[in-house]
Amino acid sequence: MNQPAQEWPLWEVFVRARAGLDHKHCGSLHASDAKMAIQMARDVYTRRQEGCSVWVVRADHITASDPQNKETYFDPAEDKVYRHPSFYRLPDAVDHM
Amino acid sequence: MYTQAMDTAPKDATPAVRSADEAALQTRFDARIDAGEFIEAKDWMPAHYRKTLIRQISQHAHSEIVGMLPEGNWITRAPTLKRKAILLAKVQDEGGHGLYLYAAAETLGVSRDELLEALHSGQAKYSSIFNYPTLTWADVGTIGWLVDGAAIMNQVPICRCSYAPYARAMIRICREESFHQRQGFDALLTMMQQGTDAQRAMVQDAVNRWWWPCLMMFGPPDDQSPNSAQGMRWGIKRISNDELRQKFVDATVEQARVLGVSLPDPALQWNAARGHWDFGAIDWSEFWQVVGGEGPCNRERLSARVNAWQAGAWVREAAMAHAQKHTIQQEAA
Numbered sequence: 001m002n003q004p005a006q007e008w009p010l011w012e013v014f015v016r017a018r019a020g021l022d023h024k025h026c027g028s029l030h031a032s033d034a035k036m037a038i039q040m041a042r043d044v045y046t047r048r049q050e051g052c053s054v055w056v057v058r059a060d061h062i063t064a065s066d067p068q069n070k071e072t073y074f075d076p077a078e079d080k081v082y083r084h085p086s087f088y089r090l091p092d093a094v095d096h097m
Numbered sequence: 098m099y100t101q102a103m104d105t106a107p108k109d110a111t112p113a114v115r116s117a118d119e120a121a122l123q124t125r126f127d128a129r130i131d132a133g134e135f136i137e138a139k140d141w142m143p144a145h146y147r148k149t150l151i152r153q154i155s156q157h158a159h160s161e162i163v164g165m166l167p168e169g170n171w172i173t174r175a176p177t178l179k180r181k182a183i184l185l186a187k188v189q190d191e192g193g194h195g196l197y198l199y200a201a202a203e204t205l206g207v208s209r210d211e212l213l214e215a216l217h218s219g220q221a222k223y224s225s226i227f228n229y230p231t232l233t234w235a236d237v238g239t240i241g242w243l244v245d246g247a248a249i250m251n252q253v254p255i256c257r258c259s260y261a262p263y264a265r266a267m268i269r270i271c272r273e274e275s276f277h278q279r280q281g282f283d284a285l286l287t288m289m290q291q292g293t294d295a296q297r298a299m300v301q302d303a304v305n306r307w308w309w310p311c312l313m314m315f316g317p318p319d320d321q322s323p324n325s326a327q328g329m330r331w332g333i334k335r336i337s338n339d340e341l342r343q344k345f346v347d348a349t350v351e352q353a354r355v356l357g358v359s360l361p362d363p364a365l366q367w368n369a370a371r372g373h374w375d376f377g378a379i380d381w382s383e384f385w386q387v388v389g390g391e392g393p394c395n396r397e398r399l400s401a402r403v404n405a406w407q408a409g410a411w412v413r414e415a416a417m418a419h420a421q422k423h424t425i426q427q428e429a430a
Contacts, residue, residue: 006417007210010203027266028200030209032416033423044193047186048273067139 010059011037013044015051023055031056130332135261138204146331149324150260151205152221153333155212158198159223162216163398165191167231168240176234183280184237190273197266204262217403225384226314228392235288235296235303241281242356243304243311243349249274250345251315259332282352289357297357304353305361312376313384315342321381346374 008030014023026045031037037056045051065073081087090097115123122141129136136142165188172188175181199209215221226244231237252271258264288296316322316338328334336344346365353360364377386392 006414007208008413008417027197027269028203029196032413033420036416036420043189044196047189047193064139067137068141 008032011041011056012059012062013037013041014055014057015041015045016053017050018052023053026050028059130259130330133332134259135264136259137261145327146333147205149328149331149333150263151202151207154198154202154205154263155207155215156222156224158195158202158212159216159221160227161191161195161198163223163227163402165195166398166401167227167229167394168237170231171234171237174234175237180284187241187277187280190277194266194270194273197269198263201260201262201266213406217399217406219390219399222388223398224314225387225392226310228387228394228398229307229310230394232306233299233303235285235299236307238281238284238288238300239303239307241277241279242285242352243281243307244314245274245277245281246349246352247311247314247345249278250341250348254335254341257332257335282356285356285358300356301358304358308361309379309383310387312342312346312379313381313387315339315345317381317384343373346376350374 009032010028011031011034012028013026015026016023029037029040029044031040034056038054041054041056046054077083089095123143126136126142126146136146168184168188168191172181172184175184199212202212203209212221216223226247231240249271252267252274255267256264256271258267285300288300292300319325319337319339322338325334325337329337350360350365362377364375366375368375387395390396
């Protein structure tokens with residue numbers, strides 16, 4: 001049986017550098033299934049003890065915001081400076097609040 | 098070495114007529130580049146920028162993968178267990194670097210299979226340096242010292258490439274690459290300082306053979322590199338071929354002295370006025386010959402890649418079949 005060539009699916013790899021930190025996206029790879037993706041993520045992204053835990057997610061399972069809408073989506077937060085503590089000027093006696 | 102991509106590319110015809118929308122997007126893109134912003138995979142980019150990047154990143158990836166072959170040749174014959182472990186780790190790194198780069202190229206909308214097909218058909222290039230043979234153990238050390246040294250010189254500026262996925266891959270690669278250069282120098286130093294006369298002669302011979310091809314890795318002289326200006330404009334290329342080559346020569350002369358080898362160039366001389374080392378003329382006909390497929394090992398390298406890909410086809414298919422079987426079983430359960 002001669003099947004057409006089929007590429008292994010793409011996985012996004014997230015690595016926790018050490019206990020107490022978030023998993024952080026570090027790259028992607030092709031693997032036939034989740035188990036292989038984990039093994040390959042170990043070999044490709046943690047050859048020098050860069051991590052203590054790995055997540056893999058099928059790339060086609062990720063939904064992302066649209067970069068075309070970047071301004072309308074994220075800029076409304078720009079003028080809401082009162083969300084930051086530095087907006088509030090308190091008397092010196094209590095300014096370390 | 099990866100700047101070779103710009104100089105070995107076929108000439109593109111740029112479409113003259115564009116829509117108003119596209120012109121506006123282009124203006125915005127140029128402004129972002131000028132402001133030193135990074136471009137991410139899903140952002141709008143000119144078709145020519147995308148195409149140039151695919152060509153450069155994939156050529157870079159191919160170079161990493163093909164670069165495993167000359168050194169892999171010595172894994173079973175490394176002189177000690179320590180050197181063997183080091184060489185294994187280095188060759189594994191090169192494979193990893195290829196993977197980071199293929200993944201970066203794929204973010205531009207090209208598939209891994211298409212990239213590999215371009216390599217295997219001979220349509221895509223890889224760095225000319227890997228078409229030279231590794232005749233002795235000293236060649237392995239010399240590759241680390243000189244070839245990886247030249248590669249680092251070339252790659253560090255790409256860490257600031259305007260295309261962010263490429264820049265991120267390069268940061269990771271550069272972090273890992275300096276071990277490659279150091280282990281090479283260390284292997285050569287051991288032979289020069291503790292070895293026999295024959296071993297020292299072997300090191301000198303390797304340096305003599307690799308020196309000029311390493312200088313060619315930086316690509317043709319600036320006045321013969323017509324695509325460089327566009328690469329600079331786009332923030333894909335940061336430093337010119339000749340400038341990088343000079344930096345490499347300046348850094349290497351002192352290292353050669355410490356090592357106790359000579360560099361095979363009678364014209365090599367300190368120029369106090371320039372504050373740089375002058376060096377002799379490069380034989381560019383050899384470079385174009387190797388790029389054109391007529392180097393000492395072009396056919397051997399390509400056939401090794403094609404054979405590995407074809408012989409591994411059943412593994413790729415079996416792994417997919419296994420994954421599909423388990424998906425069906427899970428859905429049935």
